[in-house]
Amino acid sequence: MPxxxxxxxxxxxxxxxxxxxxxxxxxxxxIDGSIDEVADAVAxxxxxxxxxxxxxxxxxxxxxxxxxxxxxxxxDERFTQCVDVTAVDHVADVERAVPDGVSxxxxxxxxxxxxxxxxxxxxxxxxxxxxxxxxxxLTDLYPGVDFAEREVYDLMGIAFEGHPDLTxxxxxxxxxxxxxxxxxxxxxxxVTFKGDPTPR
Amino acid sequence: xxxxxxxxAPQTDxxxxxxxxxxxxxxxxxxxxxxxxxxxxxxxxxxxxxxxRVMLELEGEDVLRAKPIIGYLHTGMEKTGEExxxxxxxTNVTRMDxxxxxxxxxxxxxxVERLLDLEVPPRAVWIRMMMAELDRMASHLLFQATNxxxxxxxxxxxxxxREREEVLRLMEEVTGLRMNHNYVRPGGVAADLPDxxxxxxxxxxxxxxxxxxxxxxxxxxNPIWLERxxxxxxxxxxxxxxxxxxxxxxxxxxxxxxxxxxxxxxAYDDVDFDVIYTENGDCFDRYRIRLYEIAESxxxxxxxxxxxxxxxxxxDDLKVxxxxxxxxxxxxxxxxxxxxxxxxxxxxxxxxxxxxxxSPRGEIGCYLVADGTGKPARLHIRGPSFxxxxxxxxxxxxxxxxxxxxxxxxxxPIMGEVDR
Numbered sequence: 207m208p209x210x211x212x213x214x215x216x217x218x219x220x221x222x223x224x225x226x227x228x229x230x231x232x233x234x235x236x237i238d239g240s241i242d243e244v245a246d247a248v249a250x251x252x253x254x255x256x257x258x259x260x261x262x263x264x265x266x267x268x269x270x271x272x273x274x275x276x277x278x279x280x281x282d283e284r285f286t287q288c289v290d291v292t293a294v295d296h297v298a299d300v301e302r303a304v305p306d307g308v309s310x311x312x313x314x315x316x317x318x319x320x321x322x323x324x325x326x327x328x329x330x331x332x333x334x335x336x337x338x339x340x341x342x343x344l345t346d347l348y349p350g351v352d353f354a355e356r357e358v359y360d361l362m363g364i365a366f367e368g369h370p371d372l373t374x375x376x377x378x379x380x381x382x383x384x385x386x387x388x389x390x391x392x393x394x395x396x397v398t399f400k401g402d403p404t405p406r
Numbered sequence: 407x408x409x410x411x412x413x414x415a416p417q418t419d420x421x422x423x424x425x426x427x428x429x430x431x432x433x434x435x436x437x438x439x440x441x442x443x444x445x446x447x448x449x450x451x452x453x454x455x456x457x458x459r460v461m462l463e464l465e466g467e468d469v470l471r472a473k474p475i476i477g478y479l480h481t482g483m484e485k486t487g488e489e490x491x492x493x494x495x496x497t498n499v500t501r502m503d504x505x506x507x508x509x510x511x512x513x514x515x516x517x518v519e520r521l522l523d524l525e526v527p528p529r530a531v532w533i534r535m536m537m538a539e540l541d542r543m544a545s546h547l548l549f550q551a552t553n554x555x556x557x558x559x560x561x562x563x564x565x566x567x568r569e570r571e572e573v574l575r576l577m578e579e580v581t582g583l584r585m586n587h588n589y590v591r592p593g594g595v596a597a598d599l600p601d602x603x604x605x606x607x608x609x610x611x612x613x614x615x616x617x618x619x620x621x622x623x624x625x626x627x628n629p630i631w632l633e634r635x636x637x638x639x640x641x642x643x644x645x646x647x648x649x650x651x652x653x654x655x656x657x658x659x660x661x662x663x664x665x666x667x668x669x670x671x672x673a674y675d676d677v678d679f680d681v682i683y684t685e686n687g688d689c690f691d692r693y694r695i696r697l698y699e700i701a702e703s704x705x706x707x708x709x710x711x712x713x714x715x716x717x718x719x720x721x722d723d724l725k726v727x728x729x730x731x732x733x734x735x736x737x738x739x740x741x742x743x744x745x746x747x748x749x750x751x752x753x754x755x756x757x758x759x760x761x762x763x764x765s766p767r768g769e770i771g772c773y774l775v776a777d778g779t780g781k782p783a784r785l786h787i788r789g790p791s792f793x794x795x796x797x798x799x800x801x802x803x804x805x806x807x808x809x810x811x812x813x814x815x816x817x818x819p820i821m822g823e824v825d826r
Contacts, residue, residue, distance in 0.1 A: 260520050260759045286647050289762070290788040294775050302777075303756065316773065318760050318788075322647075322661075325668055329760060350650025350793055357792075361484075376480040376825055385485060392485055 241326040244283055248275060248328075255307045262329060266308045269315070269332040273342035273368075276317070276330070280347050285319040285328065288348035291355055292316050293362045297336070297388045312336040313364055317344070317351075334364055343369040361386035442470055445807075449478045453556045453811045456821035460798070460814070464807060472802035472810070474795050479825040487785030491751025492518050495782065497588045499772075502787055503823035504585060505548050508534075508541035509765035510787070510823075511590035516671065517761040517772040518592040521754050524726065528673075529717040530594035535672040536607075536710035537580065537589065539703040543614055544573040545766035546696045546703075549818050550621055553693060556815035557634050559625065569617035576610045579603070593727050594720025607711060611704050618700050626694065635690035639801035639813035642687060649800070650793035653768025654695045655817065659687035665764035677709045689809075689816040696818075699766075726752050751780040767791050767818060789823035 242256075245263040249256035252275050254267035267275050279285040294314040296302055304310045311333035319328045334341055343366035344351050355366040356375040363384035366372055374381060383390050442465045448454035457478035463471040487498050499514040500507040512534060519526060526534075547570035554562020574584045579600055581587035589596050625631045641651075643659035656663055662683040666674040679702045684691040720727050728747050729740040754776040762771040768790030775784040794817055801813045 260523075260757060262759065287650055289650060289652075289769060289793075290760070290771055290773065290786075292773055292786045292788075294758075294784045296783075299777060299783075316758075318771070318773070322663060322668075327760070327762075348650070349648050350796060353792060353796055354650075374477075376477040378477075385482060392482070392489060 245328060255305045257305045264329045264331060266305060266331050269334055269341045272332050276344045276347050279319050284323045285321040287320045288317055288344060288351050289320045290318040291351045291358060293358045293364055295388045313339060315341050339363055340365045340367055342367050345369055454814055455819055458821055467806050469802050469805055469807055469810060472799045474798050476824050479821045483826045484785055488782055491780045492592055492754060493751045496591050500586045500588055502826055503820045505820050506541045506545040506766045507586050508537050508590060509770055512538055513761055513763050513770050513772040515590050515592045517759055517774040520759045520761055521757050521776050524721060524723060526594055526721055527718045528715045530719050531672050532710055532714040533595050533719060534590055536707055539706045540573055540577055542766045543700050543703045544570050546700045549696050553815045556811050569614050572610050572613050576606055598719040604711060611707060615704055618697060621697060634812060635693060637688050638809045639689045639816060640687050641797055641801050645800050646797060649796045651797045652790050654692050655794050655797055657683040657695055658691040660685040665762060665769060671763055677706050679706050689812045692816040753780050765790055768794060791819040791823045795819050795824055
């Protein structure tokens with residue numbers, strides 16, 4: 207490391223910025239359209255359904271356009287981060303109440319997007335059937351969902367097509383089954399101790 | 407490996423060997439140029455903060471690739487969350503990020519409250535905010551201690567732990583437990599603040615302020631510290647955003663994003679504090695941000711001390727709040743109510759929501775799906791460490807293996823939250 211890169215004590219304290227002014231991080235007033243309009247536009251363009259869930263905008267889309275929706279949000283609507291990807295197993299209530307126009311399936315894959323410029327969030331949900339548990343990966347658009355998609359694959363058994371390294375992440379590599387599925391009950395694997403003669 | 411013993415002198419009278427011409431010859435040959443090797447760092451390694459394993463591809467001392475491998479602390483807490491009632495849920499989530507348990511309880515409680523459309527009384531809001539900031543102080547003080555230890559400033563470990571213990575002692579007085587408090591619950595907090603909390607908090611704040619001033623004097627200008635930290639483990643803003651990094655890691659790249667300011671929850675828009683951010687995105691900046699954030703938290707807690715309103719510390723909605731202790735002695739119905747609430751819990755109408763807040767490590771989110779019963783259909787916690795861990799690869803790659811320890815430390819991962 208070159209010596210001139212080392213700051214003095216005064217420099218070290220001075221280059222810390224505070225305060226972050228409102229203009230530094232507030233919503234960008236230049237962006238047109240409220241988050242509801244964005245949700246409606248996405249729903250219209252991809253034949254989805256836009257609803258509000260406890261005040262939060264949610265768009266239900268077909269899983270076939272999953273990647274296209276994310277690409278559109280990233281490139282056209284300035285959604286900078288995909289903060290979370292997760293999944294829900296609805297095996298016990300497949301015929302649950304869903305918004306009109308959505309045909310419920312066993313799994314729901316849920317992605318939460320955040321636009322720093324708008325300072326708004328948008329949630330996108332796709333239905334995935336149990337016999338064909340697969341959906342497109344978003345890793346090439348949002349590299350940060352790498353771990354999250356591996357976790358969903360590991361615990362829910364939903365494959366992400368196009369993921370560069372779709373392996374188990376939390377469970378052991380040789381584990382059989384997907385523990386977060388509702389038909390994988392807790393406690394069905396007996397606890398074994400070292401030297402226990404019963405096979406695991 | 408062969409050894410030449412020929413020239414070895416015979417034993418002297420004292421029984422000691424006189425080593426003169428002893429020669430050790432390494433017969434394994436020269437390490438081939440341009441060849442790399444894979445080294446596993448952890449999961450049993452003192453500086454990997456628990457059970458993190460990093461797979462490193464090395465060429466000599468240089469790190470070519472780094473891949474974090476996790477899961478050693480996986481205890482299925484999201485699955486457990488589906489088996490516990492909403493009343494018990496906070497006990498479970500508080501054990502995820504064990505260095506800042508209040509943030510976990512808070513995000514879970516806020517998610518439940520949003521599904522219930524429940525308003526929390528103002529005093530509870532302010533108590534929650536004060537506890538959340540004390541929690542942030544404790545967590546950042548722990549970082550100062552472990553970061554100092556990892557870099558080699560061993561006395562820092564004792565200093566950091568000393569101040570953190572004072573904060574934890576105060577939290578113990580309020581919540582009953584040093585860690586894993588289960589203090590913030592759906593509907594409010596578990597108990598009102600104890601007698602004498604005001605003066606005790608002031609004492610602790612003074613101690614913490616004195617402590618961080620000392621750290622600043624000890625470390626910030628220390629040439630060894632600077633050599634080890636400045637320019638080490640850099641990450642750009644684009645990388646941080648793309649990899650889903652939040653909290654101090656994102657703020658160290660010149661992006662002043664703090665949910666307390668950007669999307670205020672609790673009463674954060676009523677208090678005065680600053681978002682600390684820096685431009686360089688290296689280990690030193692992440693250290694500085696966390697250090698000065700402690701001072702901001704002290705500022706917030708001082709304002710809480712002055713402005714905390716009187717009133718209930720939990721909601722009066724009888725669906726989620728047990729009856730007062732005195733009522734249980736005189737009323738059979740109150741006793742039944744109390745019993746039902748703690749055995750069956752309360753029902754939450756079907757729905758789903760995602761609630762994000764700013765934990766000391768970044769955005770912690772709770773995605774909660776309710777199906778109308780007394781237990782969540784799905785409880786997912788978006789752990790900031792889980793996502794932040796991915797930034798470790800670009801930070802480490804191209805650096806030296808000795809700097810890897812500084813990088814792991816500055817990411818500040820809590821494995822309980824990563825693996826859940």
